[in-house]
Amino acid sequence: MRFSQSLLWPLTLPYAAAVNLRTRAYRIDLLRQKRLDGIVISVGNLTTGGTGKTPMVLWIAERLAAEGKRVGILTRGYGGKTQPAKTGGGDSPAAKEFSSSDEVQLLRHRLGGRVAIGVGADRFARGSELAKQGVEWFVLDDGFQHLALARDVNILLIDSTNPFGGGYLLPAGRLREPRTALARADIVVITRGDYTPAVQAAVRRYTAAPIFNASPRLDSICPVDAGAAPDTPADGTETLRGEKLFAFCGIGNPGAFLDNLRGWGYSVAGCTFFPDHHRYTQSDVERIEAAAHNAGASALICTEKDTFNLAGGRWQSENVWYCRISFQINREQEFWRAIKSKAEAREAATL
Secondary structure (H helix, E strand, O other): OOHHHHHHHHHHHHHHHHHHHHHHHHHOOOOOOEOOOOEEEEEEEOEOOOOOHHHHHHHHHHHHHHOOOOEEEEEOOHHHOOEEEEEOOOOOOOOOOOOOOHHHHHHHHHHOOOOEEEEOOOHHHHHHHHHHOOOOEEEEEOOOOOOOEOOOEEEEEEEOOOOOHHHOEOOOOOEOOOHHHHHHOOEEEEEOOOOOHHHHHHHHOOOOOOEEEEEEEEEEEEEOOOOOOOOOOOOOOOHHHHOEEEEEEOOOOHHHHHHHHHHOOOEEEEEEEOOOOOOOOHHHHHHHHHHHHHOOOOEEEEEHHHHOOOOOOOOOOOOEEEEEEEEEEOOHHHHHHHHHHHHHHHHHHHO
C-alpha cells in the first residue's frame, strides 16, 4: 500500500459499511427493485475507470437489433442529465454542439435510429418511457451497482490489466464494491486479454458464473474532419502504419489506448492525457500540437469518444485521426447463447 493510500484507507471503512448495508437491503427486500416491462441486460464493472462498457453495450444492442428486437439503451450519461428517451439521430464525431455526454453521442452515432436511448439518472423512468414506445429489450449501461432497477442478466466486465483496482475500496483504491460482489454476476467478461488464467482463477474464488474473454478490435482509423461523411470516412488504418503518432485522449483508462495502438502495430512517438469526458479548448489543441511537434510525430490520434468533445478547438494540422473500435469476444456464439438463455429463464420464471 502506497503512503497516499494508507492515508485514505480509514475512509474505506465507512464506505464499505454503506455499500454492504445497501446491498443487503436490496437482497432482503427492505429496498425493493423496480421492474420494467421487458428484458433488462445489465453491463457494468466492479471498479472505477474504463473496462470496455460502451463497446459491450454496442455489441449487445447491435446483436439484438439484428435479430429484429425492439431495443433501448438506458444510460445515466455523464453528469446524469435527463433527456427525453428517443431513438438515435445523426450525430457526427465532429458535432459542433454538446447535445449530451460523449458516450451518448457515440451510441447515437453508431446505432442511428435502430436503437432507442434513454438518458438520465432515473433509469426506471427512462425505461418506462421507452416501454410505452414499444421497446421490449433494454441494455442497462453501467448497471452493476444500479440495484434500484431489476435486471434479467447481470454482465460484469473486469479489466485484465488491473482487475481489482489495486485491491482496495474507494477512496484508497478503485473498487466500487468488495470482490464478494462477483457473486451477483450471471456472466463475467475479462476484457483486454485473450488468455488470462490468473485473473480467471481469482474470479473463480467468488463466482461460478461462466467466464469469457474480450479484446478491442480496430475497425478503422477515421479523420477528424467536419466535412467527412460520417458513414463513409477515409480509412487511415494502413497509411498510418508508417507514421509516428502522437496519441491524446480523455477517457477512463488512457493507458489501455496506448497499449491498443502499439498492439495493433502503430508507432507512438508521444502522448498526453486528459481527465475522462474532457472537453477540449483551443488552448488544449495548441498544447497537443506543440507536444506532437516536439515529439517528432507526423500525425495525431485519439479515441472515437474524444471526437465528440473537440468542438471547442480548431486544429492547424490536417492529419488528425480517431480509432473506431469494436469488441472481439472469444466464443462469441456461446457468449450470446448464455445471455439469451439466462434472459429466457428469468422471463419464464416471472410468468
